[in-house]
Amino acid sequence: MLAKRPNVGRLLAGMVVVCCMVVAMAGTATARKAPLDPQAYVKYYVVTSEYQGQPENLTAIATRFLGSGERSAEIYNLNAGRVQPDGASLTDPARLNRGWYLVLPWDAVGEGVTYGQIPSEPNKPTTSPRPSGTAKPGTAPTSATSPPPATSPSPSRSPGQSPSPSGTGSTAGCTAVAGSSSRSDWAQLRLAIDGAWDLSRGNGVMVAVLDSGVDGRIEQLSGRVTVGADVTVGNGRGDTDCLGTGTAMASIIAANTGIQQTPVGLAPDATVLPVRMVGRSGTARPTDAANAIEVAVSAGASVVALGSHVDLSAPAVAASLTTALNHDVVVVAGAPTKPVTLPAASEPKATGALLLVGGVGADNKLVEEYQPDAVEVVAPGADVLGIGPGKAGTLSYSGTRFAVAFVAGQAALVRAAYPELNATQIEERIRDTADALGDQTPDGRYGAGMINPAVSLARTLEGEQPTGAGSSGGSGGGGGMATLVLIGVALLGGGAFLALGLHRRRAYS
Helix, strand or coil, X not given: CHHHHHHHHHHHHHHHHHHHHHHXXXXXXXXXXXXXXXXXXXXXXXXXXXXXCECCCHHHHHHHHHCCHHHHHHHHHHHECCECCCCCEECCCCCCCCCCEEEEXXXXXXXXXXXXXXXXXXXXXXXXXXXXXXXXXCCCCCCCCCCCCCCCCCCCCCCCCCCCCCHHHCCCCCCCCCCECCCCCHXXXXXXXXXXXXXXXXXXXXXXXXXXXXXXXXXXXXXXXXXXXXXXXXXXXXXXXXXXXXXXXXXXHHCCCCCCCXXXXXXXXXXXXXXXXXXXCCCCCHHHHHHHHHHHHHCCCCEEEECCCCCCCCHHHHHHHHHHHCCCCEEEEECCCCCCCCCCCCCCCCCCEEEEEEEECCXXXXXXXXXXXXXXXXXXXXXXXXXXXXXXXXXXXXXXXXXXXHHHHHHHHHHHXXXXXXXXXHHHHHHHCCECCCCCCCECCCECCECCHHHHHHCCCCCCCCCCCCCCCCCCCHHHHHHHHHHHHHHHHHHHHHHHHHHHHHHHC
């Protein structure tokens, strides 16, 4: 009888091994990434044989283009497992082959960085990097073999740092948007913003602001603004602003709560990605607006706030919005003031959402004449406090774009609090928790009503089923891993029970 006990131990050990293999397989399954869309517009770099006499490696590339070698992991994660022109793929950060295309984070800048679609033909790189222009969507990206002259921006910094804006932010010839010096914090008081912060402050959510850029130097936005992009020139930075409207929008979204006597943002821990699509003259081209949307999505923004210069009826803009809606992105835009056919996602299982906003004053009067039944929710949009660029300080602004900023800030709060929800569910939660205005709900003028950030975080909504990346049924593979782990545990438990039964029968036989 005693001689047979090792068999029981071997059986249990075998079950443990099986369980561990199941868990390992689950981990491998979750680690797989979807292949990069070959039609996506990204920033990339063509690996050369050497740089300054040394073989290329990810740490050196991250230092050159991102300002810190510690960000090499970001480059690795964007490229690991992707098949390169020579048929190989990235497995060792210290070993890069000449001619590889490395996808870079959006805030990468420097000589050799190209923006566009990664070429499908094998590249023939030179032995040392040269300046390459930044191509806009719709134009062929510049290859590394025959680049045009380009300026060399200073190395960018990570979103957690406060970058120093480059010369692209010169105010020469700038037509600034006027803001009133009168102060009324009715908007912040009515929304009771601080009531939401016990549940969420927007941490980990990137909000793209598509307008005139954002002044990253002002104290209230310190450490919250990435370098961004300037699509009006193709290779500039977005963290400067001479018009002021983009900075005011960003302050409504994410201004610091620790500075006295200044308005605070709805989501003070969110990160702002500034995408400048408006020139110094204050005019915008539909192609720039379309490019700005593509840039925001490619950069990983999960909330996109569209300034008033974005024309939803422009075909190029509609096409870019379709791309955004095919991703899990909440796009917040002003409700149209003229008839327009709104874009929709082209993929059946897409979860993106377009949320149309109207602006109101303290008296609930709409700031513009929106199309009937076009408004989904309203938010403060008249005489609201925002922070101007440079030393302008706190100013009062009016316009639909500032209502858009309030809703974008709320979307950041909800995304941070409920990472398992997709963009469509975020939109529904914002609508379903709004405070009704008008004669009926939804109302033809006010939609679902005035947004309520605190309630949108605290209320339990009937029938809401988590389907985002953080849920068990999401696309991130978490549900599959949980199932495999449970199977492994069941196998282990069943094996132990069987072994114990065999042991007892033999003990009493």
